[in-house]
Amino acid sequence: DTAVSQTPKYLVTQMGNDKSIKCEQNLGHDTMYWYKQDSKKFLKIMFSYNNKELIINETVPNRFSPKSPDKAHLNLHINSLELGDSAVYFCASSQPGPGLAGEQQYFGPGTRLTVL
Amino acid sequence: GQSLEQPSEVTAVEGAIVQINCTYQTSGFYGLSWYQQHDGGAPTFLSYNALDGLEETGRFSSFLSRSDSYGYLLLQELQMKDSASYFCAANTGGFKTIFGAGTRLFVKA
Numbered sequence: 743d744t745a746v747s748q749t750p751k752y753l754v755t756q757m758g759n760d761k762s763i764k765c766e767q768n769l770g771h772d773t774m775y776w777y778k779q780d781s782k783k784f785l786k787i788m789f790s791y792n793n794k795e796l797i798i799n800e801t802v803p804n805r806f807s808p809k810s811p812d813k814a815h816l817n818l819h820i821n822s823l824e825l826g827d828s829a830v831y832f833c834a835s836s837q838p839g840p841g842l843a844g845e846q847q848y849f850g851p852g853t854r855l856t857v858l
Numbered sequence: 859g860q861s862l863e864q865p866s867e868v869t870a871v872e873g874a875i876v877q878i879n880c881t882y883q884t885s886g887f888y889g890l891s892w893y894q895q896h897d898g899g900a901p902t903f904l905s906y907n908a909l910d911g912l913e914e915t916g917r918f919s920s921f922l923s924r925s926d927s928y929g930y931l932l933l934q935e936l937q938m939k940d941s942a943s944y945f946c947a948a949n950t951g952g953f954k955t956i957f958g959a960g961t962r963l964f965v966k967a
Contacts, residue, residue, distance in 0.1 A: 844907070
């Protein structure tokens with residue numbers, strides 16, 4: 743019974759295309775995140791959502807548009823894909839604690855995006 | 859800017875003890891987490907320190923000194939399966955967590 747799931751696991755596409763990644767958590771958490779991990783394994787926060795509301799947008803290009811239809815889902819749509827978007831994208835969830843980010847984040851398995 | 863510094867690589871032998879240090883510089887701070895990530899896998903939570911001192915969870919322990927903006931992860935009785943990347947992460951408030959660049963741990967037989 744997967745706690746945080748993402749689809750697809752792999753995504754290979756051409757420059758200029760539009761693609762979406764879906765994320766679902768069954769932990770009952772209020773907060774969900776998108777992270778980008780580049781080839782050097784640097785893990786950078788992109789977005790935080792709490793109770794379906796966007797809280798953080800970390801200077802991500804507006805080609806990236808997250809959508810949270812409900813607390814259990816946070817999807818990521820990317821327009822006009824560029825070579826530099828190639829990375830692994832992780833969805834995560836947590837229950838807010840002091841500082842609100844939550845002590846423990848649960849990560850999905852990741853989506854490896856390759857832009858050709 | 860906000861940043862966390864940790865060594866890029868550490869090598870140790872099976873059965874040994876290894877310490878991975880992390881210093882942080884953030885505008886807000888609520889606690890320090892540690893995550894493990896195997897190649898091709900997702901980060902998994904190891905520990906969290908909100909207060910100064912040592913937290914022990916099995917073979918892993920984590921330490922925090924807020925006055926020194928410093929923490930470490932201690933891995934004891936190293937096993938081959940501990941070979942992975944380890945990330946420290948600061949809870950800076952406002953639903954934001956900043957990760958260090960990760961420390962690659964190589965465990966040799």
